[in-house]
Amino acid sequence: MGTPLLTLSGLTKAYPGVVANDDVSFDIQPGEVHALLGENGAGKSTLVKLIYGLVSPDSGKMALNGMPYAPANPNAARASGVAMVFQHFSLFDALSVAENVALGMDNSPPQGELSTKIRTVSDAYGLPLDPHRTVGDLSAGERQRVEIIRCLLQDPQLLIMDEPTSVLTPQEVEILFKTLRKLSAEGTAILYISHKLEEIRSLCDNATILRLGKKVATCIPAQKTAAELAEMMVGTSLKPPKRAAEVSSEVALHVSGLNLPPAQAFGTSLRDISLTLHKGEVLGIGGVAGNGQDELLAALSGERLCAADQVKLDGKPVGNLGPTARRHLGLLAAPEERLGHAAVPDMSLTENALLTGVTRQALAKGGWINWAAAKGYAERIIHQFDVRTPGPHVAARALSGGNLQKFVIGREVLQAPHVLVVNQPTWGVDASAAAAIRQALLDLATQGSAIICISQDLDELMEISDRFAALNEGHLTHARPAAGLTIEEIGLMMGGAHGMEAAHV
């Protein structure tokens, strides 16, 4: 091996109360696709922020092509040939693709020239993109292409990709991988961050595994099984969730012809959604982010109203009822955004237990709150769902993502819902908490509740769903039995690869 492209030695970065990176060292060779694998909170993001100049290390050194490398800011990192595609895009909805690309460049050429360049690069790497389209109209996969092309226009030596496939359909993932392999063949190194094991096995040459801020292993992912990788990442082996539920023929929830305009500009409208959910059934709803997931949850939870008989719970029309009335009848929900939507960050767990528990747990009488009962309910959730916290007086924002998620899911599960709708129940949650949450959902189904699980994690959906449907631009596909579905079929249900027609222009 020649000189490594990037050498990290002894990088350490501490935040108050947590050491995000503890003495991390590894090398990346030119043209190598290097995976950075770890659970949420393992320190992957902090490490790439160090490399990209967003934060500076407390101790340790980096070298790029053998020369000391200490970027003061992302501009300096880009000037040295390090580019990064973030998990959350920084694009302006109201501007065109070319304008967005120009804004991200340090010295951008005139628009006409830039458009030509964008076309050249997008053709060369199989990333179809029309420079004149408005970003607000693009799918998540297309937006990611904008970010990637913005990076490629600067001829990086190292391209960092943070969880790039979480917003893609399987077909789009294939396209992305082709692009990345081509880049790697041309000598561009790629640092690929993910917790999806199969992806890493098929794409990456080497993997560095982080756990709690420390490097725990390096390996060649293709030589390991996914289970072995998972064990290295988590530290223990995990049991897949078990289920014993039998789906009854009794209908719990029926949605028919539901249309809702978007709540804000560039939002997604729900188009003619119809679904039938039986008692004891888990319906998994997949789809790329931004295709109507939040809107569907709001329409089911009662945050947005529709015509009465567009949503029927146990045969009763509830479409025109608000959240409290729906809870009373047994339709409960747990939104994706934990802080600020499912829970109030600055309120205690007792108050957050009251937030949705008040109706079914009878925590108030005539509007007067029974605080002792609310505290008792919060304690029950904490106890039964193993929420790690000093007590119910703690503010929600002080809990880790996984613990708060267990609290939020527990709060709804313990209310014995007839129908429970959850959105991204394990997003940003560590593996053991995720397993506990999935098991809780399955146990609830075993008791006869019906569950809709909206998620972008296809593995999760395949693990717990009886039937699977996908949201694509506000449409919901027909639900199909989950057993036996191939990844190819799932991808097509999610809309295949978006925006491919531009390639043939």
Place this chain on the structure above:
Amino acid sequence: MFKIEKRPIPSAKWNWGAPIVAVLLTMVFGGALFAVLGVNPFLALEKIFYEPLLGEYAFYYRPQLLVKAAPLILIAIGLSLGFRAGIWNIGAEGQYIIGALCGAGLALALYPMELFILLPLMVIAGAIGGALWGLIPAFLKVRFGTNEILVSLMLVYVAEQLLASMALGLMKNPEGMGFPGSRNLQQYPSAHNAEIISGTGMHWGVVAALIAVIFAYIVLSRHMFGFSLRMSGMAPRAAKFAGVNPTRMVLICMGISGALAGMAGLFEIAGPAGQVSIDFNVGYGFTAIIVAFLGRLNPVGILLAGILMALTYIGGEITQSQMGLPLAAIQVFQGMLLFFLLAMDLLTNYRFRPTAKEAA
């Protein structure tokens, strides 16, 4: 040197410590201001904080304290409910004027009929008038998405014009020999909001303020309405998810704060002020905003803050008459209080940490 970092949990100590430190800092910097103006700062601070309470003429100032604190507290309680829910009614001054005009208008229309329930009727009229004035920005907000801060503030100036027009026209005293201003309600027994115990300053407005404090305290800590209110302010999406109707919340909060401001105006015009005059309003509606925040939007805190603010009003008058301090100086003094409070508030949610030295 130092960096500011967010606390995991808001500090309970600083929540109550911030107002105290703010008062102390205001004394220090206000004292410095007085010194620059050529006045002995210690004497001035003594006149503001000591003399009205325990000085030689305290028997005269103490009732004044209640008279000044009552409207501030009553208005601030109403405002605090809205502020907690993230609804910013800045126009209490206008609602105060309209409440006074509605109540006084009722009394003047019935003059000189002696009616046992006239004062209660006037209170109700004042509350309704203030509530309706507050509901204008609320309605415009929920219907057309206008900003309640701007609209409620602008309506203050409309109310002031209306007040002037009433004092010079419709409500002018027919026996007033051409002078502006209405009949004096203090001389109309049924309408007079007289002292309940003579010489104490204790009028019905003081009673109403105390009831409002107790009522607000109970609702905020024990009732679902108070809980919904706090949720709406802290996390509007979560409140909506919990089942709170945001439109109704805006209307209720603006209505309540308007009603309380209107009542405060009525108690003032039927009592200490006595008549509809061009310069009837003296800025209680605006000062109440400071009182609400100084009191941490907490009913008990507002009670204390209202008394403190009344103290600076009276102390300001004393320093004005006895030491020749300009009115503007005492207004700056009051402004400093809010300024330092907001600055100190940072410490409730954030803390300073010495930054580690850069590794060599």
